[in-house]
Amino acid sequence: MILAQAVLLVIDMQKGSFTSATPRYDTEGVVDRINTIAACLRTAGRPVFYIQHDGSQQNDFLPGSFDWEILDGLTVREEDLRIAKTANDCFYQSSLAQRLKKTGSTHLLITGCATDFCVTATVQSALAKDYELTAISDAHTTADRAHLPAEKIIEHYNWIWQNMLPTKGSLRVISTSELLG
Numbered sequence: 001m002i003l004a005q006a007v008l009l010v011i012d013m014q015k016g017s018f019t020s021a022t023p024r025y026d027t028e029g030v031v032d033r034i035n036t037i038a039a040c041l042r043t044a045g046r047p048v049f050y051i052q053h054d055g056s057q058q059n060d061f062l063p064g065s066f067d068w069e070i071l072d073g074l075t076v077r078e079e080d081l082r083i084a085k086t087a088n089d090c091f092y093q094s095s096l097a098q099r100l101k102k103t104g105s106t107h108l109l110i111t112g113c114a115t116d117f118c119v120t121a122t123v124q125s126a127l128a129k130d131y132e133l134t135a136i137s138d139a140h141t142t143a144d145r146a147h148l149p150a151e152k153i154i155e156h157y158n159w160i161w162q163n164m165l166p167t168k169g170s171l172r173v174i175s176t177s178e179l180l181g
Contacts, residue, residue, distance in 0.1 A: 002107065002109070002134060002179060003040055003041055003044045003046060003179070003180075004044055004046070005046075005105055005107045006041065006046060006105060006107040006108065006109045006134065007041070007046055007047045007048070007049060007100065007103055007105045007107070007108060007109065008034075008037055008038055008041050008046070008047070008048045008049065008108075008109045008111065009049050009051060009090065009108055009109065009110055009111065009112065009122065010034055010038070010048065010049065010050045010051065010074070010111050010112050011051045011090060011110070011111065011112025011113065011118050011119055011122060011140075012051065012052065012053050012112050012113045012114065012118050013031070013034065013050070013070060013071050013074055013111075013112055013113055014052055014053060014061065014067060014068060014069060014070060014071065014113075015066055015067055015068075015069045015070075015071060015072075016060065016061050016065075016066070016067025016068065017053075017067075017113050017114065018071060018113075022143050023143060023144075024113060024114075024141045024142060024143055024150065025141050025142060025143070025144075025149075025150035025151055025154060026138075026141060027071075027141060028073070029138070030111075030113075030138070030139055030140065030141045031071060031073040031074055032073075033111075033136070033138055033139040033176040034074060034111050034112075034139050035073075035074060035075045036176060036180070037109065037111065037136065037139065037176060037179065037180070038074075038075065038080075039075070040180060041109075042077065042079070046103075046105070047079075047080070047081055047103050047105075048077070048080045048081070049080070049081045049082075049083055049096070049099070049100075050070055050074075050076060050080055050081070050082050050083070051082075051083045051084075051085055051090045051094075051096070051112070052068060052070070052082060052083070052084055052085070053068075053084075053085055053086070053118070054068070054084040054085065054086050055067075055086075056086070057086065063084065081099060083095055083096050083099065085118075087121075088117050088118045088121035088122075089118075089121040089122055089124075089125040090118065090121075090122040090125070091122065091125045091126070091129065092125070097129070106130070106131050106132055106169070107131070107132040107133075107134070108126055108131050108132070108133050108134070109134050109136060109179070110122065110123055110126075110133060110134065110135045110136065110140070111136050111139040111140055112139075112140055112141075113140065113141050113142065114141070114142040114143065115140045115141060115142040115150075115153055115154050115157050116142050116145070116153050116157060117142075119135075119140045119142075119157070120157055120160075120161075123135060123161060123171070126169070127164065127166045127167060127169055127171060128167060129169075130166075130167055130168040130169040131169045132169050132170050133166075133169060133170065133171045133172070134171075134172045134173075134174060134179065135158070135161050135171065135172070135173045135174075136174065136175070136176055136179060137154075137158045137173050137174060137175050138175050138176055139176055140154065140157075141154065142154060158173050161173045
């Protein structure tokens with residue numbers, strides 16, 4: 001069973017990314033599915049990582065600010081781990097790889113925001129580092145872009161990930177119900 005071996009990455013589900021100026025596709029549904037997955041992992045004794053963008057260099061998403069905070073709808077427990085990142089790739093100059101190593105797991109469940117930036121950058125980086133990945137097809141989100149609606153962007157990246165050739169690791173794309181079923 002995947003859950004017995006995996007850790008959950010919840011990428012950039014921060015208040016500053018979910019504003020009226022930057023509406024995200026199916027926010028409530030994505031939040032509910034992440035909460036369900038996180039609860040299952042905690043029950044299995046597996047770690048949940050909340051990764052937060054630190055935009056100090058750009059003077060936004062400052063640690064401790066409103067924008068930095070995790071969305072109110074997400075259930076964050078005291079035992080959950082938090083990782084600060086400064087680039088789209090959650091591994092880049094962060095403590096993520098080191099903290100993952102301490103868990104003993106090389107299987108990552110990928111969720112979060114934004115599909116076309118931080119989520120996909122992390123998927124590609126993790127594959128290059130030979131992690132086993134499961135991207136949860138209905139537990140990541142993004143906003144509409146000038147040329148494409150968010151729903152199509154999500155569909156497109158789920159397709160890309162299903163067709164990528166990993167190095168030593170693997171990449172599966174499944175829905176929350178498939179993961180938990």
